[in-house]
Amino acid sequence: MAGLSYDQGPVLAAPLRLFTLAPLFLMLAAVAAIGPGHDWSQGRWSPDALALTHLLTLGYLGAAMQGALLQMLPVMLGAPLRWAGGLSWCGLLGLATGAPLLAAGLRWGEPALLSAALVALALAWLPFLAGLAGALLRTPSGGAAAWAMRMAGLALLATVLSGLALAGGLAGHWPLPDLPRLVDLHAGWGLFGWITLLVVGVAYRVVPMLQLTPAYPRRLQVALVCLLVAGLLAWSLADELVWLRAPALAAGGGGGLLFAAVTLYLQRRRRRRLADVTLDFWRLGLVALVLAALLYLALAWLPATLRGAVEVSLGVLFLLGFAASLVNGMLYKIVPFLAWFHLHGQGAARAGGLPNMHEMIAEAAMRRHFRLHLVAVAWLTPAPFLPAWAAAPGLLALAWSGHELWCNLRAARARFLVHGGRLG
Amino acid sequence: MNEITEYLTEEHEHCDSLFAAAENAVGEGDWALAGERFAAFQDDTLRHFEHEEAVLFPEFEACTGMAAGPTMVMRDEHVQMCDAMEGMATALAGRDARAYLGLSETLLMLMRQHNLKEEQILYPMADRALPDGAALVARMAAA
Structure with missing residues (x-):
């Protein structure tokens, strides 16, 4: 207990x-990506x-x-x-x-x-x-959320072990017999396994909890986790069993699309109608996931000359557009709440005398971060199809958005300390 | 066999709806409606706490011998939620939307993580541990 x-x-x-x-x-x-060369x-x-x-x-x-x-x-x-x-x-x-x-x-x-x-x-x-x-x-x-997170944990284990094996191999400590294959498995288990399954498991609990939406239908919760896990396993074996390629592609892309569509639908039916920066980060993330899933499905039909650039766009959409947006949104719920909760729990004052969640991080500052993040995602997604210098404004927006987030988190920390909170 | 979980989860759902309705009214600046909805939310939430603290928790503690365990944590969190509701009532009386919405955001986090712990862990434990869930639900409904 x-x-x-x-x-x-x-x-x-x-x-x-x-x-x-x-x-x-x-x-x-x-900063590392800006500049010539x-x-x-x-x-x-x-x-x-x-x-x-x-x-x-x-x-x-x-x-x-x-x-x-x-x-x-x-x-x-x-x-x-x-x-x-x-x-x-x-x-x-x-x-x-x-x-x-x-x-x-x-x-x-x-x-x-x-x-x-x-x-x-x-x-x-x-x-x-x-x-x-x-x-x-x-x-x-029990339930699908716990299973999604267990599967995500297994995927993280595979990602970390393959990553350590790759780092050691590239450093010359041991041989790497099939480098491209191991890199693909490492990336696939990290992105589609760890990140996607973790987001799905967290969303099952957090979306209804924070946004007062209806719950995800139970059967769909189970089916989606099974689909994503089956897709990941099929994709991992598709080099040996070529017939698995199409089902793996359909399960991975289709699973992502299904999750995004259902979550966006549930969010439309939320009981809480107020503007909420976390909700906006989630919507941006889910739209980016839809675009990433469509690009992923389209990869098989694209000419080889376009593939390299499309894969980079896909990476930007998935990592910055989808995963980072959701993480940003969650941080803006978790950190102000924890600052308030620990202050209250430490007996600093009664609830009325403490800064509430909106006072821990100013709404306007979170909005500014959201807009910068949106600009960074929108600018950097097509960057692989543009001249190298054209990415600079998007990278500046990314650096600025990171700075904005850092300042906002530090502001909550400072307010916590000013009101007598103890961090440790 | 899930009578307690179903009944009290239903009460959570009901209170969530009242909470959202009051908050939406504050967001729209309709203070009269917000006042009515908040009063309904506060009344029903306090009644829900009463169902737990006067009926469920004592039975659970007697049956499991866990008097200083999860029910104590839940009681502490009820106090925190009552504090936040008092702050919201003050903000409502002063028509201070900013203060109300900041506190309602805080209460929502507090309430939902509290509910999640009860629905995922405490209520199922109570359903397993208590011999006659239906009778307990009837007592709560009558209280």
Whole structure:
């Protein structure tokens, strides 16, 4: 029953240090991609594209998702992660050093950097995986949300192990027999497995909870998780069993489209009619997912000359448009609420005397962040089809949006401290 | 066998609807309607707390021997929600939409994570642990 008590959940510092780390990677990614000589938009295999992808996935999404799971698993599944404080420090140190080291190692092909990244990222992820596995196995909660998260956890395990194997192999510590195949599996399990299944599992609980929508229909919840898992498995085996390619494509793309369509439909039927920046981030994310799924389905019919650029657009839509939008939206619910909740719990004042959630982070500042993020996604998605210099305004918007998010999270932290809150 | 979960989850749903209706009225600046809807929300939410604290929790504690466990956490969270509702009532009286909406956002998070924990964990436990769920539901309905 530990999950019922916030007293047994992590102290505010544990998720907050990861949340405030995350936006620094948006700024770093944008700054690293600006300037002449960068070829990130020319194909997903380019060293620049590999470096940027990992700054976004490991740095931004990794830090934010670790922080969110430390905080949300107790509420969502009644299963806290044990040693949350230690896991948070491992995540902070491992990701803060490992993501830039890996990006630099991939960009310049430098074995020493890759070796150092391997150690740092093992520190960031292996203890976290052990804690996550314990929580997901212990949870008393059943249903599709718990299963989606268990599958997401397995996909994360596969992603992390294949990633460590790749980093060590590229650093020259062991041979890599089939590099392109391992890279594909690593990316597929990370993007379609970990990120998509985690978002689906979280959405089953969080969308009705925060937006007062009807619940996702039960049968659809189960069917969607089965479809996505089946699609991922089929896709993983499609090199050996060619006949699985079409069903894998249909299940992956169709699953994404189905999830986005149902969620947008439920959000239209929400009982709460107020403007809400989190809702706007979610809608943007879901529209980006629809576009990404359509591009993914179209890939099979596109001429080879267009594929490289389309794959990069797909990556921008999926990572920045879909995943980062949803994470941004969630941060604007989680962080102000936690700041209020811990202040209240620490007896700083009665509810009326505390800053409420809207006062923790100003609505106008969150809106400004939303608009900058929207500009970055809209500008960078077609960038692979434009001259390299044309991406600069989109990258500036991305850097600025990261800065805006960082300032907003720091503002909530400052208000928490001003009102006598204790972080640890 | 899920009588308690179904009955109390239904009460959560009902209170959520009243909460949203009151908030929507504040958002539209219709203070008279907001006042009526908020009063209905507050009354029914307090009645729901009463059902739990006067009927369900004592039975649960007696049956499981967990007097200082989950029910204590839930009682603490009821106090937090009452504090937030008092703040909203003050904001409503002063027609301060900004204060009301900031507090209602806070209450929504508090209320929904509280409800989720009850619906996912506590109520199913109560359904399993208590011998006659239907009789308990009848007592709550009559209270």
